[in-house]
Amino acid sequence: MNRTVVIGGGADALVAAQMLATAGREVLVIEGANAPQAEGWVPRQVLRALKLQGLELHWPDPWISVPLPGGGRLELWRDMARSAESIRRVSARDAQRWPQFCKRMARLARFLEVLYAEPPPDPLSAGFAWRARRLGGQGLEDLLRILPMPVAELLDDWFENDALKGALGGAGVLHLLQGPRSGGTAFRLLHHHVGCPPGVFRAPRSNVLELLRRLPRVELQGAAVQRVAVQAGAVAGVLLNDGRELEASMVVSSADPRRSLLEFIEPGWLDPELVRAVRHVRRRGVSARLRVQLDRSPGFGALAIAPSLDYLERAYDDAKHGGVSRQPYVEARCDEQHRLDVHIQYAAQGADCAKLGDTVLAMLSEHWGEAVPREGELLSPQELAQTEGWPEGQAHHAELALDQVLWMRPLPELARYRTPIEGLWLCGPAMHPGAGVAGAAGFNCAREILRR
Amino acid sequence: MRSFDAIIIGGGHNGLVCAAYLARAGRKVLVLERRERVGGAAMTEEVFPGFRFSVFSYVVSLLRPEIIRDLELPRHGLHILPLESTITPLENGDYLGQWNDHDQNRRELARHSLRDAEAYDEFGLMLHQMARAIKPLLGMAPPDPTSLSLANLSGMADLARHFRGLGGKRFHTLHKLLTMSSADFLDEWFENEALKATKSASGIIGTMLGPRSPGTAYVLLHHYMGELDGVFRAWGFAKGGNGSVSAAIAAAAQAAGAEIRCNAPVANVLVSRGRAKGVVLEGGEEIRAKIVVSGADPRRTFLQLVGEKHLPDEFVESIQRFRFRGSSAKVNLALGELPDFTCLPGRGAHLRGAFSISPSVAYLERAYDDAKYGEISRRPYMDIVIPSMLDPAMAPPGKHVMSIFVQYAPYHVSGGWTDARREALGDAVVDTLARYAPNLKSAILHRQVVTPADIERIVGLTEGNIFQGELSLQQMFFLRPAPSWAKYRTPLAGLYQCGAGTHPGGGVMGASGRNAARVILGAP
Numbered sequence: 001m002n003r004t005v006v007i008g009g010g011a012d013a014l015v016a017a018q019m020l021a022t023a024g025r026e027v028l029v030i031e032g033a034n035a036p037q038a039e040g041w042v043p044r045q046v047l048r049a050l051k052l053q054g055l056e057l058h059w060p061d062p063w064i065s066v067p068l069p070g071g072g073r074l075e076l077w078r079d080m081a082r083s084a085e086s087i088r089r090v091s092a093r094d095a096q097r098w099p100q101f102c103k104r105m106a107r108l109a110r111f112l113e114v115l116y117a118e119p120p121p122d123p124l125s126a127g128f129a130w131r132a133r134r135l136g137g138q139g140l141e142d143l144l145r146i147l148p149m150p151v152a153e154l155l156d157d158w159f160e161n162d163a164l165k166g167a168l169g170g171a172g173v174l175h176l177l178q179g180p181r182s183g184g185t186a187f188r189l190l191h192h193h194v195g196c197p198p199g200v201f202r203a204p205r206s207n208v209l210e211l212l213r214r215l216p217r218v219e220l221q222g223a224a225v226q227r228v229a230v231q232a233g234a235v236a237g238v239l240l241n242d243g244r245e246l247e248a249s250m251v252v253s254s255a256d257p258r259r260s261l262l263e264f265i266e267p268g269w270l271d272p273e274l275v276r277a278v279r280h281v282r283r284r285g286v287s288a289r290l291r292v293q294l295d296r297s298p299g300f301g302a303l304a305i306a307p308s309l310d311y312l313e314r315a316y317d318d319a320k321h322g323g324v325s326r327q328p329y330v331e332a333r334c335d336e337q338h339r340l341d342v343h344i345q346y347a348a349q350g351a352d353c354a355k356l357g358d359t360v361l362a363m364l365s366e367h368w369g370e371a372v373p374r375e376g377e378l379l380s381p382q383e384l385a386q387t388e389g390w391p392e393g394q395a396h397h398a399e400l401a402l403d404q405v406l407w408m409r410p411l412p413e414l415a416r417y418r419t420p421i422e423g424l425w426l427c428g429p430a431m432h433p434g435a436g437v438a439g440a441a442g443f444n445c446a447r448e449i450l451r452r
Numbered sequence: 453m454r455s456f457d458a459i460i461i462g463g464g465h466n467g468l469v470c471a472a473y474l475a476r477a478g479r480k481v482l483v484l485e486r487r488e489r490v491g492g493a494a495m496t497e498e499v500f501p502g503f504r505f506s507v508f509s510y511v512v513s514l515l516r517p518e519i520i521r522d523l524e525l526p527r528h529g530l531h532i533l534p535l536e537s538t539i540t541p542l543e544n545g546d547y548l549g550q551w552n553d554h555d556q557n558r559r560e561l562a563r564h565s566l567r568d569a570e571a572y573d574e575f576g577l578m579l580h581q582m583a584r585a586i587k588p589l590l591g592m593a594p595p596d597p598t599s600l601s602l603a604n605l606s607g608m609a610d611l612a613r614h615f616r617g618l619g620g621k622r623f624h625t626l627h628k629l630l631t632m633s634s635a636d637f638l639d640e641w642f643e644n645e646a647l648k649a650t651k652s653a654s655g656i657i658g659t660m661l662g663p664r665s666p667g668t669a670y671v672l673l674h675h676y677m678g679e680l681d682g683v684f685r686a687w688g689f690a691k692g693g694n695g696s697v698s699a700a701i702a703a704a705a706q707a708a709g710a711e712i713r714c715n716a717p718v719a720n721v722l723v724s725r726g727r728a729k730g731v732v733l734e735g736g737e738e739i740r741a742k743i744v745v746s747g748a749d750p751r752r753t754f755l756q757l758v759g760e761k762h763l764p765d766e767f768v769e770s771i772q773r774f775r776f777r778g779s780s781a782k783v784n785l786a787l788g789e790l791p792d793f794t795c796l797p798g799r800g801a802h803l804r805g806a807f808s809i810s811p812s813v814a815y816l817e818r819a820y821d822d823a824k825y826g827e828i829s830r831r832p833y834m835d836i837v838i839p840s841m842l843d844p845a846m847a848p849p850g851k852h853v854m855s856i857f858v859q860y861a862p863y864h865v866s867g868g869w870t871d872a873r874r875e876a877l878g879d880a881v882v883d884t885l886a887r888y889a890p891n892l893k894s895a896i897l898h899r900q901v902v903t904p905a906d907i908e909r910i911v912g913l914t915e916g917n918i919f920q921g922e923l924s925l926q927q928m929f930f931l932r933p934a935p936s937w938a939k940y941r942t943p944l945a946g947l948y949q950c951g952a953g954t955h956p957g958g959g960v961m962g963a964s965g966r967n968a969a970r971v972i973l974g975a976p
Contacts, residue, residue, distance in 0.1 A: 144930075148631065183666035183668075320817060401631070409625065
């Protein structure tokens with residue numbers, strides 16, 4: 001039986017499934033119960049390969065608003081000049097530096113953009129060196145200096161205004177159990193910048209999932225995978241929770257590596273050293289989510305409460321010691337139906353989130369004017385693990401830290417999407433390039449499969 | 453007026469090493485030291501009558517073996533006494549000991565965690581391999597990846613070949629060491645909190661980072677570098693204090709013909725027609741030389757001694773953003789009797805080793821939390837040795853000296869450093885330590901507290917940073933101290949740098965001084 005089973009219904013899984021089906025394979029997608037959101041930029045290589053048309057990317061405009069201590073808001077727009085205008089009200093110096101900052105960051109993001117739409121590079125190859133060189137002297141220097149930096153140092157180098165630094169610093173720590181003063185967070189700012197217009201540092205949302213689901217060629221089934229059957233070191237089929245057994249010669253899993261390798265596979269097929277390494281992939285959940293229905297528009301599309309880098313750092317301190325931020329970093333997005341989707345950070349795993357919802361509602365109510373909340377729901381990291389399928393509540397499946405990116409993602413042994421089990425491949429957000437780039441890991445994985 | 457081939461600004465250990473190598477190559481060298489004696493931060497002083505202290509830097513672990521060999525330092529008086537152990541007292545009255553004796557160490561670890569005892573050898577082997585992988589880099593002038601010159605391109609190619617030669621597995625481990633936090637890295641190996649904390653403490657020394665911050669893991673290596681070369685054990689104490697390290701290097705330099713002048717503070721570097729021509733002393737005296745080599749830190753060298761107007765804007769900007777942020781202090785105690793540790797009462801071999809106040813990673817993180825917002829750690833991390841146990845000449849008979857390295861004491865403490873603050877730091881240190889050694893307070897005869905502000909004022913290290921600039925990834929290798937100027941040369945012709953503010957920086961290692969001398973002498 002020459003069937004390929006793709007596990008998961010996210011953008012990565014669907015892109016991989018479509019790529020394989022286009023190449024003539026029989027593909028069955030097993031979707032879980034949770035409906036994943038397509039967050040992030042979609043590489044144009046993916047669009048081209050699948051001939052996807054009608055892609056819409058949504059950024060609120062301004063893409064972020066930050067309440068200012070003296071009233072009013074700092075607003076960052078897609079239009080760089082308009083952002084500079086808003087920044088000028090808090091700091092003329094920062095406004096003057098904004099375009100240059102955006103230009104320098106955009107150059108680095110473009111470099112990453114290329115790396116993200118292909119399997120991870122070999123860092124010691126001449127080809128990689130050559131490409132890095134093409135950034136130019138200044139660009140290469142920026143890249144090597146900025147990647148390991150704390151985002152706080154990067155922003156302190158450029159700007160003086162706390163509100164501006166807080167808004168940008170948030171992108172450095174999104175879904176990460178680190179504060180802005182931790183090394184490697186400047187890279188995160190760039191990661192969320194990839195694929196965005198210059199001056200926009202938040203990933204867009206898109207309709208890519210709908211487009212992918214509308215494509216023919218692939219069968220979708222709602223079910224949950226219990227086991228991947230292995231015979232003689234090769235994939236033989238898939239056992240579903242409802243007891244059905246499906247034969248398959250290939251399984252492409254968008255579940256996180258620990259689940260794919262240590263839960264789906266019978267113990268014993270893998271080298272103990274790899275098992276140990278897989279267990280060490282860090283994926284600590286750090287965020288909670290609040291969903292609120294308002295009766296009218298709150299007067300913002302995206303609002304961040306992160307008044308300064310120190311504020312973010314203190315929020316992190318609480319979670320570092322196992323608790324919930326007393327004053328959390330909050331980022332709220334509102335859609336046309338006045339539904340607020342609120343990202344709350346930090347909430348350490350297992351911490352008591354009982355009061356968090358009220359804390360955040362109280363914080364937000366100062367900023368939504370006359371609006372009245374109708375109903376709301378808070379999801380703790382544990383609940384997010386259930387509803388969203390995020391392992392341990394970690395949206396990125398494997399934390400996007402410098403030791404878990406590119407050729408290290410999620411582990412050097414697995415970085416090229418292959419596993420030691422013949423026919424088992426990995427394609428989820430835990431794989432290069434990681435979460436925030438919709439479909440890229442699936443695209444890269446499928447290309448690796450087809451290359452063979 | 454006399455003229456020299458080279459003037460070295462600053463008689464710290466790197467300046468002296470550089471001077472010794474240049475003199476041995478036949479150059480006419482003059483070392484100018486601001487203070488009344490050489491040594492910089494590596495010096496011994498009789499602070500209280502009869503009590504001698506390594507006032508600042510207090511142990512030797514990294515001094516490059518090739519320097520010891522080349523300069524024949526033992527012949528010039530260097531004698532290293534090994535520190536046999538590190539004891540971490542625990543809050544429950546127990547302790548965790550790490551001993552140089554392999555079997556003893558294993559038994560002790562097994563008492564706390566069988567798993568950790570099992571993992572320990574493999575961990576040591578891994579770090580040993582990593583130290584080997586890094587070692588060749590310490591002795592090289594870092595190639596500049598942004599340059600297209602033939603020398604740099606071939607340097608980068610050599611580097612790539614070196615890393616390729618490590619094989620995938622080791623290269624990836626090295627990647628992890630460079631990018632991970634020491635706590636995360638150690639979590640993959642060990643379970644005992646005190647063991648993880650004591651090991652990760654080496655990663656935070658001299659930085660404004662906590663053990664959970666990425667970029668702190670690679671310093672774990674430093675402890676294995678010394679062991680690697682088999683010259684002496686990873687940690688040692690120089691007989692006569694760390695001043696005797698400087699004295700030995702100075703003697704070697706003088707024996708090779710270098711001239712050393714103390715009480716000769718340099719006011720500025722003499723620049724004419726875009727070239728360093730010599731120096732002007734604070735008294736107004738001008739001394740000329742073909743080249744000037746600065747052992748001072750980058751900010752002091754370029755922004756004070758040279759001056760912005762002689763340097764390109766871009767370079768000045770790089771130096772201005774080079775981060776110092778000293779975070780370490782020293783407390784030196786003169787003791788009437790030995791401390792009596794609750795966890796290991798009485799006298800014993802343990803008093804000849806080090807003590808680490810690092811009961812858990814969370815303890816270190818909390819110490820860091822205070823410092824992040826400009827406060828002194830209420831419960832600081834401390835590394836303690838009792839030098840008089842190894843070298844009785846350090847204190848009067850029957851009495852002792854204790855050296856306490858303290859972190860965090862941020863240079864940028866809110867409200868600035870005052871006498872009251874200094875004493876508050878001393879109190880926090882003594883109070884914390886007295887919890888583990890209750891007789892400490894009554895044993896203290898004298899107390900000296902050295903804050904980062906004191907280090908800056910006395911030794912001249914900007915912001916009191918003991919490494920002449922933070923050893924964070926973005927300030928290392930070809931970025932130390934500024935991109936394109938990491939090869940000991942500077943934008944000012946005739947001016948070189950040889951301090952710890954250049955690659956590889958930090959610790960009483962001497963590698964910067966040696967590398968600089970090799971560049972000056974035109975070695976490949």
